[in-house]
Amino acid sequence: MANRKQHTETIMESMRLARHALAEQSLPGAEKNGTNSRKAKGAPITPSQWAILSMILEKGELSNSEVAQGLAITSGAVTQLVDELVKKKYLTRESTAEDRRRLALKISQKCRRQLTDMKAKAVQRTMAIFSGFTDEEMARYADLSRKFTESILQLKTAGR
Numbered sequence: 001m002a003n004r005k006q007h008t009e010t011i012m013e014s015m016r017l018a019r020h021a022l023a024e025q026s027l028p029g030a031e032k033n034g035t036n037s038r039k040a041k042g043a044p045i046t047p048s049q050w051a052i053l054s055m056i057l058e059k060g061e062l063s064n065s066e067v068a069q070g071l072a073i074t075s076g077a078v079t080q081l082v083d084e085l086v087k088k089k090y091l092t093r094e095s096t097a098e099d100r101r102r103l104a105l106k107i108s109q110k111c112r113r114q115l116t117d118m119k120a121k122a123v124q125r126t127m128a129i130f131s132g133f134t135d136e137e138m139a140r141y142a143d144l145s146r147k148f149t150e151s152i153l154q155l156k157t158a159g160r
Contacts, residue, residue: 055070056107061106064079092108
């Protein structure tokens with residue numbers, strides 16, 4: 001059991017490092033020499049803002065509460081992050097046709113183009129990470145990742 005716990009801790013740390021490294025290197029303003037983009041001058045968005053933009057790009061228009069639930073952060077944190085993204089003209093808040101009280105967050109056209117470029121860069125960096133893997137190792141890792149994702153989704157569904 002101790003070995004399993006050690007493996008779990010190793011996996012968790014690896015995932016944390018990968019998530020931060022990929023997000024930071026994909027952000028606008030990240031320098032080619034690997035400088036942390038949060039420290040790079042003029043970086044227009046943070047990794048947390050990138051997570052919100054990516055989620056909305058993937059799922060379409062969302063409310064603040066849907067973003068908070070999807071990212072497992074507080075609605076206050078979402079409001080603060082979204083306010084900055086609206087100010088920078090990456091997001092818009094619009095009333096929905098079915099309920100004018102509900103504000104939907106939408107990606108601006110400016111941001112849509114930039115996010116597409118950022119995602120392409122993230123894919124390239126991720127492919128570079130796996131360049132030392134054989135095709136068989138890559139396929140096995142993909143299978144394990146799918147199984148991992150299914151387990152997460154089952155836990156999420158069970159918690160509702």
